[in-house]
Amino acid sequence: MVRTLGLIAIVCVVLGMTARAADVAGTWEGTIQGPQGDFNLTFNFTVDGETLGGTVEGPGGPMKITKGTIKGDDMSFNVDLDANTTITHEGKVNGDTIAMKSHGPWGDSQFTLKRAAKK
Secondary structure, three states, rough: HHHHHHHHHHHHHHHHHHHHOOOEEEEHHHEEEEEEEEEEEEEEEEEOOOOEEEEEEEEOOEEEEEEEEEOEEEEEEEEEEEEOOOEEEEEEEEEEEEEEEEOOOOEEEEEEEOOOOOO
């Protein structure tokens, strides 16, 4: 009986840990290599359940995050540069860093986002 209750408690803890989305709401910063050199990006993420939203600010100004999802530590979203150009993103959250992969018309890129210090 005690062994069964212990096993149930462990399963509940594991399920609770895997079902909860990582806490990414807020501001994240990173640098990415582009065709004309490196540039800084600032992501302002919002989270509503498993829906990820917000904006990304770069050299071209702020752009809206679309089709965003977050499940556990995995996240994905799109950023439309214009009516014909979409950049897809996939990320893996690890504490105060996010390992990002993006795909755009110039190919694939990898970069790291770090949680911005609260001002």
